[in-house]
Amino acid sequence: MSDAPSVRPPRALRRALPWLVAGLLVATIGLPSVAAFGALPAAPLIGYAHPLAGHEIVTVNLTDQPAFAPRYVSVPAGSNVSIHLGNLGNFSHTFTLSKTPDVVLSPTLSPDQVYAYFARNGSLANVSLAPGASGWANVSFNASAGLSSFEFVSVVPYQFQAGMYGFLNLTSVGPGLALSENTTDALAFVPNVLNALPAHFPATIDVLVTNTGQFSHTFTLAPQSNVTLSPGNFTQYFQQHAPLVSATVPSGGGATVWANFTVAGPGVYQYICEIPGHFANGMDGLLYIGFAPPPPPPTPSTAVVETWVLAGSAVLLAIGGVLATVAAFSGRFPRAPGSHGGHS
Ligand SMILES: [Cu+2]
Structure with missing residues (x-):
């Protein structure tokens, strides 16, 4: 009888082991599916501007948010622009386009101050639209106005102050390739990958950087390709290698700056x-200049997981847990005195 306690634990373990293994297998089936399907595909974000053309038609809608949609439109310098305006709302709005380039009106201006600004400086277009109405604003820009940005607002009191403003941006003319970037x-x-495919080198590239937030930033470009900068080394690097361009993005929503430069050859x-x-x-x-960027690398498993994968994994993990618990209990309890003879 003294040998019984020393025999039972290994036997109980042998009985429990298949259950335990099966339970852990089922549980771990859920984990690879999380790893395999967990990362949502990240679309490559590439900031192409429009192709250069002689005549441009763009659409700007006016909404009761109140807002312009889209807020940013780009046309080539030197072009005739026909802006199709549609009031989608139940309130009247205006499309009032500043005559002075590169001025960003402060949202703290009162309605009277906005009126006073346009009375003093003039407007390239000033179209008032009743609810549901549509119309056109026709504007011509000569080539010398290249790389400029013109703000448009609704001067109906408190619509501009509530966010109803936008920007008409002129892209470069000639050989320059225009790209868009946001801070x-x-x-x-946003995006953090840009792509330019110039027809020849050296190539002139113009990046229109728009501030979608409030903080000031810079767009500072390394002069050498295939150089990996770090937060710790970039200051020293730029002291030894002047940036191809370093443009300061002004603070304030909608502020824009052009970062223009010439590159000698392809590279990253x-x-x-x-x-x-x-x-x-x-x-x-x-x-990426001269060739397309590679597809984005797979995201680590900390990324967002699709709901059905999570739910499926949870079910499998629960089944595994139940099986493992059954195994633990059936293996721990001693057999009834009369029943263990039938098992080996
Ligand atoms: Cu910044």
């Missing part, structure tokens, strides 16, 4: 924001 208050470039060029702390927070991007 955000989350300290990021890194750009960063030089404002202290921004690069360390991830504010950088890659400009």
